[in-house]
Amino acid sequence: MQDVISRSVLVRCGDRLPAVDSAYLDCVSDTLALLLAERGVADVRTPFAADWRFDLTSGPDGRLGPALPPADQDQLLGRRTGWRPRWQPTTDPGADARAWHARLTAGTPLVVVADAYHLPWLPYHGHQHMEHGFVVEAIDAGHDPMVAVVDPYDNVTQWGAAVPTRTSIALSDLAAALPGGRWGFLEPTDPAADTAQPADLILGNARAIAEAGRDGSYDRFVDQYRALTEADLTHLALQTWLLRRSRGLHRLWLAGLRPGTVAAPAADLLAGVEIAWQRAGESAYVALRRVSRGRAAPPAALDTLRAAADAELAAAAALLETEGEL
Known part of the structure; x- marks a missing residue:
């Protein structure tokens, strides 16, 4: 990597970490929320939090899960904020670093999505292969440049806690994490005029959840886990984790709306939904630990999952009953 970078460059964005709902976002x-904050977007919660949906998607193994984050999130961000991510694949560490340097020189921080197994500041390091995003805010000059990383992620794992972090890593040490990854930056776009009032958004969300109940989405999601195999429970633990964080973020958004903007029960109803998904996740994790040790999965894993689905549908029904009050 001789002469990859000839001079140091910095675009500071780590100071914006407090603006990000790290404990609720994937x-x-x-990382996209952090870049939006750096670009001057005052509200980086609403673009990610205003939707409450249960749209199922099929994974590579055929198992169903809610589309979290939604497949059209990049387009949604463009319409809601005026900034849309532009992605490209990682290729070669030296070439990538030169491209990152050019972006930073232009005043643009960027996101890298790489393999968490090879990222030493994470608890997943050496344990689990998975996509993980982080922000690059600086590159130092030199034969083996140092890359300054800002990672907003906040989560407790079986190998320890991931907390919002600022650190540095040599480009040569980062290289193993890059194959098959991608990197991107925000580019301006024309935001769509959004005249929807919070009450309209809330009712639209409730109608979408109710429709997911009518079309059998919740039943299909729950029924696929009836065998409670180790693979089932591994998948279920991840899906309930995503659902709990998504519902918690939506609750935060509801609670943050101006007093009188929505009917008072809305945030309380979502708090109950969040707790229900948390219980389902905890039950799935306990069942997974038991099955991985050769023991039978407790029936509570399915019971708490069904209870969470029912709580979500009941909350949507309760909101629809208050339609005239919103």
Whole structure:
């Protein structure tokens, strides 16, 4: 990597970490929220939090899960904020670093999505292969440049806690994490005029949840886990984790609306939904630990999952009953 970088460059964005809902966003969305904050977007919660949906998608193994984050999140961010992520694949560490340097020189911080197994500041390091996003805010000059990283991620794992972090890593040490990854930056776009009032958004969300109940989405999601195999429970633990964080973020958004903007029960109803998904996740994790040790999965894993689905549908129904009050 001789002469990859000839001079140091810095675009400071780590000071914006407090603006990000790190405890509720996934490990790529939180980096996009950080970049939005750096670009001067005052509200980096609403673009990620205003939707409450249960749209199922099929994964590579055929198992169903809610589309979290939604497949069209990049387009949604463009319409809601005027900034849209532009992605490109990682290729070669030296070439990538030169491209990052050019972006930073232009005053643009960027996101890298790489393999968490090879990222030493994470508890997943050496344990689990998974996509993980982080922000690059600086590159130092030199034969083996140092890359300054800002990672907003906040989560407790079986190997320890991931907390919002600022650190540095040599480009040569980062290289193993890059194959198959991608990197991107925000580019301006024309935001769509959004005249929807919070009450309209809330009712639209409730109608979408109710429709997911009518079309059998919740039943299909729950029923696929009836065998409670180790693979089932591994998948379920991840899906309930995503659902709990998503519902918690939506609750925060509801609670943050101006007093009198929405009917008072809305945030309380979502708090109950969040707790229900948390219980389902905890039950799935306990069942997974038991099955991984050769023991039978407790029936409570399915019971708490069904209870969470029912709580979500009941909350939507309760909001629809208050339609005239919103």
